[in-house]
Amino acid sequence: MSIVIRDVREHELDSVLALNNNAGLAILPLDAARLRLFYETAEYFRVAERDGNLAGFLIGFGSESQHDSTNFAWFKQHLGTGFFYIDRIVVASRRRGGGVGRAFYADAQSYAELRYPQMTCEVFLDHGADAALLFHGSFGFREVGQNTMSHVDVRASMLLKDLCSYQWVHDTYGDQLPDVPWVGHRREPLRVQRPTGT
Numbered sequence: 447m448s449i450v451i452r453d454v455r456e457h458e459l460d461s462v463l464a465l466n467n468n469a470g471l472a473i474l475p476l477d478a479a480r481l482r483l484f485y486e487t488a489e490y491f492r493v494a495e496r497d498g499n500l501a502g503f504l505i506g507f508g509s510e511s512q513h514d515s516t517n518f519a520w521f522k523q524h525l526g527t528g529f530f531y532i533d534r535i536v537v538a539s540r541r542r543g544g545g546v547g548r549a550f551y552a553d554a555q556s557y558a559e560l561r562y563p564q565m566t567c568e569v570f571l572d573h574g575a576d577a578a579l580l581f582h583g584s585f586g587f588r589e590v591g592q593n594t595m596s597h598v599d600v601r602a603s604m605l606l607k608d609l610c611s612y613q614w615v616h617d618t619y620g621d622q623l624p625d626v627p628w629v630g631h632r633r634e635p636l637r638v639q640r641p642t643g644t
Contacts, residue, residue, distance in 0.1 A: 449546055450495040451553045454503060458493060459485060461500050469536045471573040474598065484533070487511065490557055494537070494546045502537035504550045506530055508562065517568045517602055520593040525566070529606075530558035532567035551585050559609035560623055563616075568593070568602035579603065 454462060459481055466476045476484075485491060490506035507513040509527045518531050532554060537546045558565045567587070569578040587605040594601045615623075623629050 448496075449501065449549045451492050451549055452495065454485065454491045454493045456485065458500065462493065462503050465500065465503060465536050465538055466534070472570055472575075472578065473534055473536055474600075487513070488533070490530075490554060492550070492553065494550060496546065500538070501546050502535065502550065504535040504554055505533045506554060506558070507533060516595050516597065517593055517604070520591070520604060521566045524591065524604075525564065525606075528562055529564040529566050530554075530562040532565065535567075547581065555585075555607075555609065556628075559611040560615050560629060561612075563609055563612040565607045565609055567605050569605060571601045571603050575603065 459478070463476060463478060463481050466473060466481070484505050487507075488505050489508045489511060490504070493503045494501040507518065507530075509522065509525070509529045509531065511518075513531070513533070515531075515533060518533070521529060521531055535547065535550055537550075555565060565587075567582070569575050569582060571592070582605050585607065587607045589603050590606045591604045592601060593604055
């Protein structure tokens with residue numbers, strides 16, 4: 447059975463929320479408002495479909511975004527700009543080990559390496575991280591530091607992967623990528639301005 451990776455659709459947000467909040471300790475819980483904000487602002491928000499059912503999702507942000515994650519801020523502080531940040535990936539428990547995670551990372555890298563020289567993410571270390579660290583290591587990620595998320599008291603391994611195709615693509619095309627379907631950018635994020643202090 448094939449795995450289809452595609453942009454999330456608005457009517458699927460409730461299902462995405464349920465997947466996230468059933469994922470266990472390796473993923474921070476979300477509420478509907480936070481997920482809606484991701485839908486409105488994430489540069490990359492795709493789902494995996496297998497046998498006609500939602501099998502997982504991945505959310506990512508470019509380094510120039512206004513994303514407010516403390517781990518994203520850690521990467522901004524240490525790397526500056528020029529990275530693509532995977533905020534979260536969730537695979538439905540019944541689909542784990544079936545290639546969905548690998549399909550997501552292949553798709554996310556194909557997207558990111560045309561636009562960024564590095565891809566980043568984190569793995570929580572306090573709840574049996576060996577499988578996740580091995581998975582990321584097999585994709586060429588390496589630890590570049592650790593961050594303790596004080597608001598939830600979770601320690602994270604901060605991972606980075608250099609995207610070797612970026613320089614050639616940038617030198618050849620600059621900011622004008624060819625107009626071919628597989629290069630397509632998610633619909634432009636809405637960049638919603640949230641009121642502050644009210």
